[in-house]
Amino acid sequence: MIRVLLADDEAMVRAGVRAILDTDPGIEVVAEAVDGREAVELARAHQPDVVLLDIRMPRLDGLSAAAELRHAMPDVAVVMLTTFDEDEYVARALGEGADGFLLKASDPRELLIGVHAVAEGAAYLSPRIARRVVADLRGGRLTRHDHARKRVAVLTGREREVLALVGEGLSNQDIARRLTVTEGTVKAHVSAILHRLDVTNRVQAAILAYEAGLTTAR
Template identity: 65%
Template sequence: MSRDGTAVAGPVRVLVADDEPMIRAGVRAVLATDPGIEVVAEAADGHEAVELVRAHRPHVAVLDVRMPRTNGIDAAAEIRRTLPDTGVVMLTTFGEDDYILRALGAGAAGFLIKSGEPEELLAGVRAVADGAAYLSPKVAARVVAHLASTGAGALAERRDAARERVAGLTPREREVLAHLGGGLSNGQIARRLHLVEGTVKAHVSSVLARLGVDNRAAAAVVAHEAGILPPPPPEQR
């Protein structure tokens, strides 16, 4: 599925941007293990990434946070502003919590740790291509911990604030938020909750508006802060 909910014709087209050739080669090699994913372009900096996204119109752009000329966050913001059909996945390291928060504000939908498992990269690209948000569990935990350690307030205060925001949701919206926190797409949520996908899309829009966030990744952070976790798939119950 594309980010507007329509089916993606053919393989998921991906751009990879990192200023280190070995990292780009590694990301490409991992993505090549999935026959349904095609790397259509590589960029060595954020400026080049934006230009190549304009030229190739990939479904997903995988961007390193720190790159010369234009960094990944500014590139993500420009891509989301001018080419909203391309979802953005950010590659981060364990020392870049502040960058993750800024990338959330720039509209990135996926966050992965460079040292994570290859399966997470494939899952993240697939999820974002499907219109979902994907936060590596390690990223989500670090975002919540980092927020708690900043001037934004103590962990208990953050949790209370998140729970207060969530309290304004309907029971169905809370269910949808839990699945957003689990990185599910609208189609996957619809199947889990036995709803029409259009109904789920409407619930997601309402959840974002009620929480006062701009994208699914930011909503996922609120879900993690509030301690709302998705139920396990039926086969795991």
Template identity: 55%
Template sequence: MSMDTPVSILLVDDDALIRAGLRAILASDPGISIIGEAENGVRAIELAERLAPSVILMDIRMPQLDGLGAMEAILGQAPEAKVLILTTFGEEDYIDRAMSGGACGFLLKSSGPEELLGAVHAVAEGAAALSPRIARRVIDKVRGIDTASLARARSLVQALTVREREVLALVGASLTNAEIAARLVLTEATVKGHMTAILLKLGARNRVDAALIAYRAGLVHP
């Protein structure tokens, strides 16, 4: 995405007051443009297909169809879509389903404005975004995973080249392609090429999947 092109947002939440608050925060950033709003998952699916936003900011608990169901339907139609889950509920079952369902990020509504804006830009640029509290839950869960799963992650990572492992570690640290390129003194095109190879070798659906494997393999430490 061009630096001059605003990040287009589809805002999805059944609470009009919440939408108004989010709208005010997002509107404070000239690099963000809200192109649509939906009050339920069914409407979100319709607008996502018609508007093709850069990022879909999605609530979880909504009438007719919840945010996770809507996300799964949207990604089924457009696997390249980027969904950032935003909710007041931090239960692990929501986190697990959001991550395994293909979400690019997960933020709590109690997150500050700067954290929200940063997450929107990160997801738009291809990075994963987890609020610190969500990341802490994920890390704690990774520590509790059985040894066979940890061994599998380490085995997958061993199939990567040294450079690919370096890139994966930075993905796990939530860096964007541009930031990884700067850190490793590479072009963004080269980083994108490495990411394509990494996702293929790991069998990862997206950068969040890859980041979790990086945590399990011990490439990233809290």
């Protein structure tokens, strides 16, 4: 069962999102918050697997809450769920360590897919956002390729192999099956990769894998 905490200052939005989540028997909403500060407090109390955060909330906005959660609870998956898809928000969300970025206007199935993906250790971006991230990467591909290759050079051969699969969007479970190793071994490799590359989450690692030429973004 995937335990989810939902944070949004609009009651109707929370009700709608919860209604979608409740259609999936594998997801349980364990708490709801009306602002970012309450979201952080409830996350500490309920220890959810996934936290869904609106970006614009009182007391503490979603981006700041994401940063606090990433620092205090690194194993919790954080997903931004918002109506705002401006590049600044996307960049800040990924920079603060968000594992996913979903738009409220998306197909409801995307919400369920995204929650399952991040709960399994993968990253998930709304397709509309993903296309723009890829386009941005292609814009400065040559310069970034050189820099990224130097960064991933510090990794072992096995770590580069795992990084390439992270770049393909595979979860820890999928990577374990592909490499015929335990999921615990994959988690250890991913943790080492994030530390050695000095990135905060799988999204940033996946972008680096693409820039280094380890994988091809779709």
